[in-house]
Amino acid sequence: MKLRLIFSRVRSARVSDELRGWLIQGGGNVRPSDITSLCPTKRDVWLIRHGVKMNSEGVIGKGLSYHNEVLGVVSEAVRNGWEGVGRALDYVRTHAGMWALALATAWLSNGAVPPIAIEPRLPPAAGFTSSRPDMVIGNSPVEVAYINGGSRYVELKRIELAAYSLIIEALTNIPVDVAYLIVITDRSVNTEDVVIDDTLRSEALTVRDAIAEIINSKTPPPLPGNCPQSCPLRRYCLGGSDG
Numbered sequence: 001m002k003l004r005l006i007f008s009r010v011r012s013a014r015v016s017d018e019l020r021g022w023l024i025q026g027g028g029n030v031r032p033s034d035i036t037s038l039c040p041t042k043r044d045v046w047l048i049r050h051g052v053k054m055n056s057e058g059v060i061g062k063g064l065s066y067h068n069e070v071l072g073v074v075s076e077a078v079r080n081g082w083e084g085v086g087r088a089l090d091y092v093r094t095h096a097g098m099w100a101l102a103l104a105t106a107w108l109s110n111g112a113v114p115p116i117a118i119e120p121r122l123p124p125a126a127g128f129t130s131s132r133p134d135m136v137i138g139n140s141p142v143e144v145a146y147i148n149g150g151s152r153y154v155e156l157k158r159i160e161l162a163a164y165s166l167i168i169e170a171l172t173n174i175p176v177d178v179a180y181l182i183v184i185t186d187r188s189v190n191t192e193d194v195v196i197d198d199t200l201r202s203e204a205l206t207v208r209d210a211i212a213e214i215i216n217s218k219t220p221p222p223l224p225g226n227c228p229q230s231c232p233l234r235r236y237c238l239g240g241s242d243g
């Protein structure tokens, strides 16, 4: 298993001053996680903002299991060190959990776990509403993504990371030039350094404003041609009474 300790060598990116988080205005009611919502037309974002409840059974999937296992192991290591890693052995079931165990073990063997916040609730900033990245390591946001098929989801995850970076910059006044994406497939786990450059920053703001417009619309977006099987609102949209 190829293992990186997550911290990259990227220390700075070329970023225009006006695209730093502390100078960003506008927006207001969009969460970074809306950027990666499942629905191609963002109908899910509109429905939830307008009071429709998710069918919680629908969101328990393989991706969520991997996500919870990775975050569970890391949080044990952060809170309880070696003892926590020992405890995590009891519930690790998948290759993603083993990867997290190997990572936590490497951190501890190297002297210490880096400063990590697990799912911190961030207040509104940079024109986004309150949000919760999966982790923040040092000053860099981290997302855990399960990929099963197309690469568009990875592209959107990078934009979501740019949104968290803008928010953290706005809250701390410290530049965030790199974020991390932990990509899990059914056979592998990889860590990607995501350089938060001008392109990603601009995309995050464009998508933010497009989603804000959708949320503020009086009518929901149309159904897309194809609804993902894993969408928890399928019964609501396509017939049923989950809402």
Ligand code: SF4
Pocket: 038, 039, 040, 041, 042, 043, 044, 222, 223, 224, 226, 227, 228, 231, 232, 233, 234, 235, 237, 238
């Ligand atoms: S069921 Fe289809 S239309 Fe409804 S939110 Fe999900 S993907 Fe969008």
